[in-house]
Structures are given as structure tokens and as C-alpha cells.
Amino acid sequence: MAKAIMIQGAGSNVGKSMIVAGLARACLRRGLSVAPFKPQNMSNNAAVTIDGGEIGRAQALQARAAGRAPVVDMNPVLLKPETDTGAQIILRGHRFATLRARDYGARKHELLPAVLESFRNLAATADLILVEGAGSPAEINLRAGDIANMGFAAAANVPVILVGDIDRGGVIAQCVGTHAVLPEADRDRIVGFAINKFRGDVTLFDAGLAEIVSRTGWPSLGVMPWFDAAWRLPAEDVMDISSRKGGPFRVVVPRLSRIANFDDLDPLSADPQVSVDVVESGRALPGDADLVLIPGSKATMADMAHLRAQGWDIDILAHHRRGGHVLGICGGYQMLGREIIDAEGIEGRPGRVAGLGLLDVSTRMEPAKRLSLTHARDRESGADVEGYEIHLGRTTGRDCAQAWLEIDGRPEGAASPDGRVRGCYLHGLFAGDRFRDAYLRRLGAAPSDIGYDAIVEQTLDQLAEHLERHMDIDLLLDLARPVG
Known part of the structure; x- marks a missing residue:
């Protein structure tokens, strides 16, 4: 029977997509059959799937990390912004509607059955489903009708690991604040936390880890140092597009x-x-x-x-x-x-x-x-x-x-x-x-002899090794729950 665990962020862009990709490759290397899943994504950087639809590019990269071809079930709801207040809604790979943000908020609960069906379809094909949240569950103003974070976790009965981004500063407040604002039922779904993007000597944050554990009761799965090679992997978020100094x-x-x-x-x-x-x-x-x-x-x-x-x-x-x-x-x-x-x-x-x-x-x-x-x-x-x-x-x-x-x-x-x-x-x-x-x-x-696919594969392996060194993957697998 497949197990599942969900990676949610204490904020946006904390590195959830990268962590899921690294975990997918690490678990594949351990001999597990793995599938990535993101209930709802927002991105104009889409990938075409083998079953003729489109999903977020991050899920396509995660599928590659898991040794799978991408399919629409890996990202059943994709929001593609067209204006500052509206987006095209892609449901299971194909256009469903174009809605303003307010109208989508009122209708997104209609999409939950399709999301759960996609989740079950994947669960029938894998030992482990690695679920990625969107944004942060601390945005409790969006909790009603949620299908991206705790709304999905509750509906599918999936435990959650919360990830904080120390590079932004205030990571203790990120984690402890999330604990404080979540309703009790959602808070109880979080079974552990991890810290991402640390620069320098990770032991300098030992006291900070102890504070988070003390104030939340959640076990720590580790502190991940900054992964320098991340830029070699395809980016999904428009904020990650950047110039790159190379040759002439x-x-x-x-x-x-x-x-x-x-x-x-x-x-x-x-x-x-x-x-x-x-x-x-x-x-x-x-x-x-x-x-x-x-x-x-x-x-x-x-x-x-x-x-x-x-x-x-x-x-x-x-x-x-x-x-x-x-x-x-x-x-x-x-x-x-x-x-x-x-x-x-x-x-x-x-x-x-x-x-x-x-x-x-x-x-x-x-x-x-x-x-x-x-x-x-x-x-x-x-x-x-x-x-x-x-x-x-x-x-x-x-x-x-x-x-x-x-x-x-x-x-x-x-x-x-x-x-x-x-x-x-x-x-x-x-x-x-x-x-x-x-x-x-x-x-x-000038002539170039690089192999781009080989670079991506090598970087995914390096990411997996990075997480094996710095994250307690054994504990994460123990915390995963069978899909009901």
C-alpha cells in the first residue's frame, strides 16, 4: 500500500519544489517507487505530459527525479495568471475556465473531487507519494475551501512536514508563528519541520532548532545548507529567472x-x-x-x-x-x-x-x-x-x-x-x-560539448545526496501515512 507525506512551507518560495525533487531522487535510489503530487499550482511555466495535458514544470522535474514520465494526475489544478486579478484554470491537464481570483476562491471547492481522484490514481502506482503544498498554510484567510495545503491534507488524511526558509531571516517566527495561527486540527497534522537554505556552519542554529522544538512540540528533520547547484535545474517560479554570467x-x-x-x-x-x-x-x-x-x-x-x-x-x-x-x-x-x-x-x-x-x-x-x-x-x-x-x-x-x-x-x-x-x-x-x-x-x-540532460541528471543526484546528508529521510519515511 502506498504511503504519502506532504511538504508545506512556512512561506512562499522556501524551496518546497526542490526538496520534493531531491526526496524523489533519494527515495528512487533507495529502491522505492515514487510519484510527485501537487494538488494546486500557480505558474505560467508549464510542461506537456505524455497523456496530452499540461502541468506545472516543477512537477515535470519531480517526475524526472522519480524516474517517471509526467502525467496530468501529478498536478490536477494549474492556475495560469493572465492578469493581475484573473487566471486560466487548468483541470487535469486541460482548460476548465478563466476566472477572477475572487470567483475562483468561491468555486475551488468544486475541484476537490478531481484532485482526490488524481491522488488516488497515483497512489495505485507507487510506494510513496510526495505531496507539495502551495504558498503557506499560515494564510488562514484562504483556509475555507482550500485544496492546496491543509484542506487537501485533511481530505486525504496526509501528514505534513513544515519547511522554513532561514535565508530570509525570522525562521523561528515562521515556524512558531505557523503553529500559533493554525487551528488545532490543522496544527496536529504537522508531524515535523525542517529548515532550508542555511549558509555557513549549521551547528550555529542548534539553539534555534531547540526553540522551535520546545515551542511547537514538532521533531526536527534537519537543517539543509544552501544547495549551490540549484540553478542548474529548470526553474518554475518567475521570480527565479535570473541572468547568468558565462562565456563571451x-x-x-x-x-x-x-x-x-x-x-x-x-x-x-x-x-x-x-x-x-x-x-x-x-x-x-x-x-x-x-x-x-x-x-x-x-x-x-x-x-x-x-x-x-x-x-x-x-x-x-x-x-x-x-x-x-x-x-x-x-x-x-x-x-x-x-x-x-x-x-x-x-x-x-x-x-x-x-x-x-x-x-x-x-x-x-x-x-x-x-x-x-x-x-x-x-x-x-x-x-x-x-x-x-x-x-x-x-x-x-x-x-x-x-x-x-x-x-x-x-x-x-x-x-x-x-x-x-x-x-x-x-x-x-x-x-x-x-x-x-x-x-x-x-x-x-565557440563550439560546446556539454550534455544538458547529463547536467540535469547529475544535479538531481547531487541534490539527493545533499538531502541524505542533511535531512532525516528515515524519519520522514516513518512519518508517512498509508493512503486510505
Whole structure:
């Protein structure tokens, strides 16, 4: 019979996703069959599953750590923010509704049966289910109808480990404060705690651990030092996107307000020949870029307006006039064309906006979303690429005749006549070592022989070893409870 345990945070971004990934790999190495599960996630960085849906990218990484292919049951509810007050609701891999935050709060209890069904489906396939919470259970104003933290834990009868983030400061208050504000029934579900992101000599926190144990009655599962190699793993949270200083080849990325599926940046950041410069709002795009990469967007027309508001359209056009190269992926591809048309108001208000005009194509938004794990071939180098498509809209025009990719015999993407501007809908291109090396060398980069997949696998093993050294995994497994 499968057992389950839930990792909840004393705050947001305490490292829950990373800990679950590390535990999944550590338990796999111990010979257990493991499955990750997150009842509700909020992210515009999604992964396509083998059963044709989408889930949060963190759960896809956790599935990889567990030696499994990702499926929709691993993240049955995914919220994809479209505005500051509303989000698209993905239920078991597919669009359920688009709701304002207030309306979602009133309806989220309707989703609990589907969440519990997904949980039971996974439990039938594994020895251990590692459940990840969202945000913090201390947000007791959100407890009614909750499906992400204690609401799920109560419904599924799953014990909880609380994780605090010492790097932010105030970790004793994080843990003790959570104990103080939780109602008794929820407080009793917490069976232990751990401290994450410690820098320096962990024994210096011995007295702090003793205080938390004394004031809560919870046993400590350990203090985890800062894991320096975390940046080598694909990031899910938009707050984790950062510049990475590497080699002389410079890739400049405007940070869009609704940036989505930005995992295309991860293999570039890992390449020692490449420096990735993520440019924040209010800052001009550097003039010495070798490549300007416009990433995906959850709301292309809104991000086109954001790009113009920053003056980045002027910077990109100037870069192009200087002979520079530009690549747009998914929403970025749509922005490179002459116009974007949303007659039905799929992404917001109906209308049309002018694009950058660097490709002779236009995009029309359509209700049907394309979700596909995709095998492609780079026509120039002949390199095979394993990627995924996840987008609304259809792009057509003269420059599609210069398609530079091929998917199952059909052309994909568009290029300017001189080849310096390219776009496509295929995410995951740069994870392919042969393609990445060939593409960057065409633009003047030095040859690279890194294996990106090998880096991710090695880092997951290092993360597992890190937790084995610093976390009491034996106690965690003892605290896990059979799934009823």
C-alpha cells in the first residue's frame, strides 16, 4: 500500500519544489517507487505530459527525479495568471475556465473531487507519494475551501512536514508563528519541520532548532545548507529567472510581464560559452548582444504593449539594423510578425496590435490550444530536437516559406530572407545538444560539448545526496501515512 507525506512551507518560495525533487531522487535510489503530487499550482511555466495535458514544470522535474514520465494526475489544478486579478484554470491537464481570483476562491471547492481522484490514481502506482503544498498554510484567510495545503491534507488524511526558509531571516517566527495561527486540527497534522537554505556552519542554529522544538512540540528533520547547484535545474517560479554570467556569447532576453515557458533559457544558462542577460523593466536592452531572444508569453498582445512601453521595440529594431540576430519562441514568435489579431477576445479584449514587423507573418488567435510533445528536425544542421508545443494562435505569411524546422514532415517556423530573424512554436530546442551547438556556432559562438540532460541528471543526484546528508529521510519515511 502506498504511503504519502506532504511538504508545506512556512512561506512562499522556501524551496518546497526542490526538496520534493531531491526526496524523489533519494527515495528512487533507495529502491522505492515514487510519484510527485501537487494538488494546486500557480505558474505560467508549464510542461506537456505524455497523456496530452499540461502541468506545472516543477512537477515535470519531480517526475524526472522519480524516474517517471509526467502525467496530468501529478498536478490536477494549474492556475495560469493572465492578469493581475484573473487566471486560466487548468483541470487535469486541460482548460476548465478563466476566472477572477475572487470567483475562483468561491468555486475551488468544486475541484476537490478531481484532485482526490488524481491522488488516488497515483497512489495505485507507487510506494510513496510526495505531496507539495502551495504558498503557506499560515494564510488562514484562504483556509475555507482550500485544496492546496491543509484542506487537501485533511481530505486525504496526509501528514505534513513544515519547511522554513532561514535565508530570509525570522525562521523561528515562521515556524512558531505557523503553529500559533493554525487551528488545532490543522496544527496536529504537522508531524515535523525542517529548515532550508542555511549558509555557513549549521551547528550555529542548534539553539534555534531547540526553540522551535520546545515551542511547537514538532521533531526536527534537519537543517539543509544552501544547495549551490540549484540553478542548474529548470526553474518554475518567475521570480527565479535570473541572468547568468558565462562565456563571451551574449544572449539578451527581455523579461516580459507575462513571460511563460521560460525553460528555453535553462540550457543556455548552463552552457559555459554563453552569458544570458535577463533585462528587467525600465532598463534598455544592451547594444552588444549576439542574440536577442524573445521568450514565450501567456498574454501576447498585453506583452507586446509591455515591450513597447519599455522601449524594447526600438532596441530590438536597432539591434537588427546593426546586423544582429533575433529569435522568437511561441509568443515571442508572434511578436516578430506584422500583427497579432484576437477577434474573439481569447486573451483579453478583442482587437489587433502591430508586431515588430521583422517577419512577414501574422498571427490569429484561435480558441483551440495546441498541446503536444514533439520531435522535430533542424533543416540546416539535420539535428534532431525533442521539444513541446503549448500555444494558442496560428501564424501564417510569406516568411513561413523559409521554415527552418520540420515536425513529422510538416514545416514549422519562419525566417527572414537573410536568416537573421527566426521564430517558431517549439519549446525545448536548446535542450538538444547538437542543435544548440549548431545554432550558436552559426551565430559566431565557440563550439560546446556539454550534455544538458547529463547536467540535469547529475544535479538531481547531487541534490539527493545533499538531502541524505542533511535531512532525516528515515524519519520522514516513518512519518508517512498509508493512503486510505
